[in-house]
Amino acid sequence: MTAAEAARSRNNTSLGALYTVLAMLGFAIMDAMSKWVVADYSIGQMMWIRYGVFCVFAWLLVRRKGLRAMARTRRPWLQGGRSILILVxxxxFVLALAYLPLADTHALASTSPLIVIMFGVAFLGERAGPARWLAVVVGFLGMLLIVRPGLRSFDWPMLLPIVGAVMWAAYQVLVRVCTRTDSADTTFVWTAFAGLAATTLVGPWQWQWPSAIGWTLLIAIALLNALASYSLIRAFAVAEAGAVQPYSYTALVWVTILGLVVFGDFPDEWTILGTAIIVASSLYTWHHDRRNGSSRA
Structure with a gap:
């Protein structure tokens, strides 16, 4: 691929949006299944099975190119650190699902696109004008409406999706950095095999032999995770992270529907209002960037 072709492939926003929407649908279904399964199996075991299937999927994807060739990277420490970050x-996030409703968990985690803006400025040297900083401030006000500190009994599990949002934002930035020098397949292979190596230190010690239904759900979760992760990596490989961020909010639609149908949960009015403010603040930034013909405010 020539430099010009590579540049064009990294700026296909429509294709990046499609990959992002598919990734969010996959993650939403996976999270609904995980919330169901985590009541019966340990998180370590779930992660070990997830990454075992992930590795098989990765090997099938790159076998013609060669696993060893695809694992070559100029930045092994960055790839390894990024892979462990998404594992943690x-x-x-699975731990949060064990305590919180599906929609509430995703509502708090939806602050991650705004955190991406801050990380982009801090670590990638990106510029953020008043419009982007206004979106960040308003978005965090929306998060406060969901948490409502001082106005409701604060449960420590509510911190989990917020911590996860910070990690998720950092992961997205690191994926973007990795795809500057490595192919999406290389990033995918590292995610799979580094994750398997790490979970092998924990999973066997928490093993409980699954039932037939348990195996079906655990493998389905693992397949969805692999497919959704690859779709997201492809999204960041063909489009700028900021350009596809608004499409990540389709996950909120999916999880609200799944939470209602599967678990009978529906977010309260404050959570809906806070989520709407968070989504609107990011969509405002996206619209501002498009209007100005640039992904940087």
Missing amino acids: ESAV
């Missing part, structure tokens, strides 16, 4: 984030 996934575990934190």
Whole structure:
């Protein structure tokens, strides 16, 4: 691929949006299944099975190019650190699902696109004008409406999706950095095999032999995670992170529907209002960037 072709492939916003929407749908279904399964199996076991299937999927994807060739990277420490980060984030999020409703968990985690803006400025040297900083401030006000400190009994599990949002934002920024020098397949292979290596230190010690239904759900979760993760990596490979961020909010639609249908949960009016403010603040930034013909405010 020539430099010009590579540049064009990294700026296909429509394709990046499609990959992002598919990734969010996959993650939403996966999270609904995880909330169901985590009541019966340990998080360590779930992560170990997830990454075992992830590795098989990664090997099938790159076998013609060669696993060893695809694992070559100029930044092994960055790839390894990024892979462990998403593993920890996934575990934190599953833990949050064990305590919180599906929609509430995702509502708090929806602050991650705004955190991406801050991380982009801090670590990637991106510029953020008043419009972007206004979106960040308003978005966090929306988060406060959901948490309502001082106005409701604060439960510590509410911190989990917020911590996960910070990790998720950092992961997205690191994926973007990695795709500057490595292919999406290389990033995918590192995510799979570094995650398996890490979970092998924990998973076997928390093993409980699954039932037939348990195996079905655990493998389905793992397949959805692999497909959604690859779709998201492809999204960041073909489009700028800021350009596809608004489409990540489709996850809120999916999880609200799944939470209502599967668990009978529906977010209260304050959570809906806070989520709407968070989404609106990010959509405002996106609209502002498009109107100015640039992804940087």
